[in-house]
Amino acid sequence: MRALRALLPAVIATGLLHLPLYAQTTRPGVPLEDFVQEVARLWGDGDVGSLVGLLPAEDPLLLDAGSGIESANPRHAAAALRALFAAHETMGATAVRVTVSSTSPARGFGELAWIYRARGAPGEQSRSVYVAVLQEQGGWRITELRVMP
Secondary structure, eight states, X not given: OHHHHHHHHHHHHHHHHTSOTHHHHTSTTOOHHHHHHHHHHXXXXXXXXXXXXXSOSSSOEEEESSSOOEEEOHHHHHHHHXXXXXXXXXXXXXXXXXXXXXETTEEEEEEEEEEEEETTOOSOEEEEEEEEEEXXXXXXXXXXXXXXX
């Protein structure tokens, strides 16, 4: 029992090292390029919870997961992303373009190259994912996600 108590702090510390980085990327001062790269990493991991954690607290997200643009609250966005990732096996996602579109308020967008295949099907496909962001007091927030045809 004493050995287990001695190991517990090490296990907890190790687990904390593997927490998603989204909490770090939402702090003020993170460059847009770093934020979009983190979104690409989360997209590649299919990490719906962390992606939804990057949405604005107040405003709905403009979302197009392949069936048309709609306004989505975080719960709806999570369901749509879970369905998208359940139907597709991600092979990779990388940030390929990042642009600052305004400075007051700070806004920008990025493009992700998403390589995937339908679950159980051979052959890879690719699509672009458009990510629009706005900088709030707490850091960058995703305001729009579009999977381009």
